[in-house]
Amino acid sequence: MTTIDAPRSPRMTRTTRRTTRGNVEMVGWLFMRISGVVLVVLIFGHLFVNLVAGEGITGINFGFVAGKWADLRWQIWDLLMLWLAMIHGANGVRTIINDYAEKDSTRLVLKVLLLTAFVTTVVLGTLVIFTFDPCPAGSPADLLPSFCTA
Amino acid sequence: MTATLSEPAAVGEVPTFDVTLRIRRFTPETHGDEAYWQEFTIQAHGTDRLLDALHKAKWDVDGSLSFRRSCAHGVCGSDAMRINGRNRLACKTLLKDLDPEKPITVEPIKGLPVIKDLIVDMEPFFASYREIMPFLVSESQKPTKERLQSAEQRERFDDTTKCILCAACTSSCPVFWTDGQYFGPAAIVNAHRFIFDSRDDAGAQRLEILNDKEGVWRCRTIFNCTEACPRGIEVTKAIQEVKRAMVTRAY
Numbered sequence: 001m002t003t004i005d006a007p008r009s010p011r012m013t014r015t016t017r018r019t020t021r022g023n024v025e026m027v028g029w030l031f032m033r034i035s036g037v038v039l040v041v042l043i044f045g046h047l048f049v050n051l052v053a054g055e056g057i058t059g060i061n062f063g064f065v066a067g068k069w070a071d072l073r074w075q076i077w078d079l080l081m082l083w084l085a086m087i088h089g090a091n092g093v094r095t096i097i098n099d100y101a102e103k104d105s106t107r108l109v110l111k112v113l114l115l116t117a118f119v120t121t122v123v124l125g126t127l128v129i130f131t132f133d134p135c136p137a138g139s140p141a142d143l144l145p146s147f148c149t150a
Numbered sequence: 151m152t153a154t155l156s157e158p159a160a161v162g163e164v165p166t167f168d169v170t171l172r173i174r175r176f177t178p179e180t181h182g183d184e185a186y187w188q189e190f191t192i193q194a195h196g197t198d199r200l201l202d203a204l205h206k207a208k209w210d211v212d213g214s215l216s217f218r219r220s221c222a223h224g225v226c227g228s229d230a231m232r233i234n235g236r237n238r239l240a241c242k243t244l245l246k247d248l249d250p251e252k253p254i255t256v257e258p259i260k261g262l263p264v265i266k267d268l269i270v271d272m273e274p275f276f277a278s279y280r281e282i283m284p285f286l287v288s289e290s291q292k293p294t295k296e297r298l299q300s301a302e303q304r305e306r307f308d309d310t311t312k313c314i315l316c317a318a319c320t321s322s323c324p325v326f327w328t329d330g331q332y333f334g335p336a337a338i339v340n341a342h343r344f345i346f347d348s349r350d351d352a353g354a355q356r357l358e359i360l361n362d363k364e365g366v367w368r369c370r371t372i373f374n375c376t377e378a379c380p381r382g383i384e385v386t387k388a389i390q391e392v393k394r395a396m397v398t399r400a401y
């Protein structure tokens with residue numbers, strides 16, 4: 001059965017009226033639209049190359065990924081995908097927290113958690129993309145990409 | 151061709167049936183501070199609206215039942231309520247469209263403080279409305295005759311002139327439920343009505359007001375408002391048009 005929540009306290013009158021052209025919320029809203037469109041291209045391109053093109057899903061192994069990340073274009077592609085997806089997702093969760101967390105303390109805790117997860121993932125991901133060693137020493141040659149010589 | 155009428159006497163006769171209203175009541179003076187459900191079973195006719203059934207319940211069964219209504223014809227916007235979980239006007243809702251076989255639930259609109267039974271405090275709603283300056287602001291020389299406007303210029307904001315301030319949209323918005331600080335769809339619709347009016351000169355000012363942290367950017371494009379509007383205003387579309395005007399103004 002539907003029930004109705006207890007009535008909320010009346011709305012406070014706004015004391016600080018912002019008279020600005022742009023603001024963070026507007027930039028955020030715009031970013032969500034634009035990054036969304038770019039992400040559709042990036043993600044489906046990524047899925048196609050990894051799962052469909054060439055040998056398809058059976059071709060995915062260490063060598064395949066290592067081969068991709070030895071190419072600057074794929075590095076840029078993956079980096080862009082990582083950053084856009086993470087900012088897009090984190091901003092989405094931020095709006096959900098703003099909408100649904102009722103207490104200031106809950107909101108703060110959730111946002112700190114969100115920010116921690118965001119920073120960790122982005123820093124770690126960026127580090128991996130740029131410092132990835134496609135030919136780790138002492139590995140069996142059949143697992144490595146073809147351009148590894150040692 | 152032979153037409154056979156089985157019951158000639160029944161032609162044009164309006165069916166009569168019993169209908170059960172399940173009303174969410176809040177009467178602190180007699181029942182304490184908890185809201186409760188009360189059922190009324192009354193006789194209604196096929197042409198009756200929910201408002202007629204409510205009248206019957208109030209006039210013939212329990213005079214303490216309280217609700218707002220004024221025009222009874224969908225013009226004044228007094229009797230928005232949550233009917234079977236949807237925000238509608240009681241005076242524009244026919245009982246026969248509500249499946250009178252089952253009890254019809256009637257609740258006050260959500261997100262505004264309930265004063266009594268189906269009556270809510272509309273002040274927070276009107277506070278938002280006042281903030282967007284719902285009046286013509288003209289800086290130009292006062293004309294000696296009417297302020298002229300072409301049919302196309304009028305068409306631009308025609309949809310949003312239909313608002314009757316019943317609060318059905320604002321009180322159907324989940325963002326408004328969770329955060330009463332949000333301006334709400336109705337305020338934005340009424341701002342839209344002036345922002346896109348060629349005779350008005352305060353469009354930029356209204357955009358700035360709605361650019362607030364609690365302004366249009368809190369809209370999540372849920373479309374509850376468009377669905378709730380008893381006047382068929384495309385509320386969500388109007389909000390998006392305001393957003394677009396802000397973006398094009400800023401860049």
Ligand code: FES
Pocket residue numbers: 218219220221222223224225226227228229230239240241242
């Ligand atoms: S009573 Fe006026 S709109 Fe329903």
